[in-house]
Amino acid sequence: MSYDYSFIGSEIRRIRKNRNISQKDLANMVGISEESLRRIENNHNNPRMDNFLQILEVLGIDFEIILMDDCGSSWHLINEQIKAIDNDLENLSLSNLHTNIERLESLKDFTSASYQTKLMQYILYYQGIYEKDINKDYLKFRDCLLKALEINGKSLNEDINNTYCDIEKRILIKLSEYYYYSNAKENSRAILTYLLENVDINDNNYIDILYNLAKYNYMQKSYNEAIETCQKAIDLSSKTNNYKRIILIYYLLGISKFKFNKKSYKEDIEKSLILCDLLKKPELKIIINQSVSSILAEK
Numbered sequence: 530m531s532y533d534y535s536f537i538g539s540e541i542r543r544i545r546k547n548r549n550i551s552q553k554d555l556a557n558m559v560g561i562s563e564e565s566l567r568r569i570e571n572n573h574n575n576p577r578m579d580n581f582l583q584i585l586e587v588l589g590i591d592f593e594i595i596l597m598d599d600c601g602s603s604w605h606l607i608n609e610q611i612k613a614i615d616n617d618l619e620n621l622s623l624s625n626l627h628t629n630i631e632r633l634e635s636l637k638d639f640t641s642a643s644y645q646t647k648l649m650q651y652i653l654y655y656q657g658i659y660e661k662d663i664n665k666d667y668l669k670f671r672d673c674l675l676k677a678l679e680i681n682g683k684s685l686n687e688d689i690n691n692t693y694c695d696i697e698k699r700i701l702i703k704l705s706e707y708y709y710y711s712n713a714k715e716n717s718r719a720i721l722t723y724l725l726e727n728v729d730i731n732d733n734n735y736i737d738i739l740y741n742l743a744k745y746n747y748m749q750k751s752y753n754e755a756i757e758t759c760q761k762a763i764d765l766s767s768k769t770n771n772y773k774r775i776i777l778i779y780y781l782l783g784i785s786k787f788k789f790n791k792k793s794y795k796e797d798i799e800k801s802l803i804l805c806d807l808l809k810k811p812e813l814k815i816i817i818n819q820s821v822s823s824i825l826a827e828k
Contacts, residue, residue: 536572537569537572537575537576537581538569538570538571538572538573538575538576539570539572541569541570541584541588542570544588544590545570545588547729548588548589548692548727549727550587550588550692552566552567552570555584555587555588558583558587559580559583559584559587560583561580565580569584587692588692589691589692589693589694589697590694604640604641604644606636606639607633607636607640607644607648607651610629610632610633610636611633611651613629614626614629614630614633614655617629618658619773620810620812620813621810621812621813621816622812623659623662623663626655626658626659626662626663627659627663629655630652630655630656630659633648633651633652633655634652636648637649646680646681647694647696649677649680650677650678650680650681650696650697650700651696653673653674653676653677653680654673654674654677654696654699654700654703656673657669657670657671657672657673657674657677657703658670658703660673661707667707667710667711670703670707671704671707671711674700674703674704674707675704677696677697677700678697678700681697683697685704685716685720689719689720689723690723695733695734698724698728698732698734699734699737701720701723701724702720702724702734702737702738702741704716704720705717705720705721705724705741705745706741706744708720709744709745709748714745714749717745718745721738721741721742721745724738725738725742730765730769731769733771733773735765735771736762736765736766736771736773736774736778737773737774739758739759739761739762739765739778740759740762740774740777740778740781742758743755743758743759743762743778743781743782743785744781746758746785747781747784747785747788750788752785752786752788752789753789755781755782755785756782756785756786756789756791759778759779759781759782759785760782762774762778763775763778763779763782766778775804776801776804776805776808776810776813776817777801779797779798779800779801779804780797780798780801780817780820780821782797783795783796783797783798783799783800783801783821784798784820784821784824787824787825788824798817798821801817802814802817802818805817
């Protein structure tokens with residue numbers, strides 16, 4: 530098998546510009562000269578492996594993604610467990626969450642050292658969700674998420690303007706939830722604004738960002754903005770074939786329309802319930818019905 534390596538430099542340049550990082554700043558963060566980076570980006574020479582990995586880390590790119598999904602890789606078993614937990618969370622099925630987190634923790638001793646930080650970030654992320662959804666302890670929820678960032682050298686106390694890998698984007702999205710539920714709305718808005726400006730619309734996390742922004746607007750009683758954001762999420766879901774959160778987005782669109790006195794709210798709520806049946810999510814359907822009944826009873 531032959532490889533064309535000439536695209537590496539130009540791809541690095543495109544991604545760097547997309548992240549709004551100057552050539553000088555990237556060179557400084559990697560620890561190489563600006564001229565060396567310029568030569569790499571102009572395809573005059575291929576980067577050394579250590580420099581290449583450092584460049585990817587600074588740009589927030591998961592090099593491991595190339596290997597982790599292959600059967601036999603040290604990440605494969607972890608990834609299967611992560612998928613199982615994510616599936617339960619998507620279905621709001623939390624009964625096995627604690628057990629599944631313990632299973633994920635048990636894999637630490639069998640994991641390559643290169644993956645230890647990332648694995649711990651996932652463990653702390655899920656532990657935070659457990660604290661919030663099962664124990665109703667929002668402070669521990671926040672602390673788990675912040676610790677998950679800190680083990681990779683990142684802190685919101687210093688500056689949000691970092692580059693973030695996939696799990697770190699998920700952590701930030703959850704932190705935006707914590708802040709608007711704890712009335713630190715300016716922090717929530719700052720995180721969501723940063724993510725909207727720095728995450729590509731084709732990123733799997735982008736739908737979650739829009740969903741959280743719509744929830745933020747709903748909590749702020751900015752119902753028209755919530756409607757617009759939900760519609761944007763629905764349109765993007767169709768364009769990218771990413772239907773993550775689509776049930777909850779239609780639900781949020783419906784209750785936002787109800788609050789905004791739009792008669793068409795029933796159609797969107799009905800779509801969310803139909804999708805629950807089609808996607809075989811009976812527990813989610815029960816929760817949506819209960820929530821809708823409660824909201825309609827308020828008027």
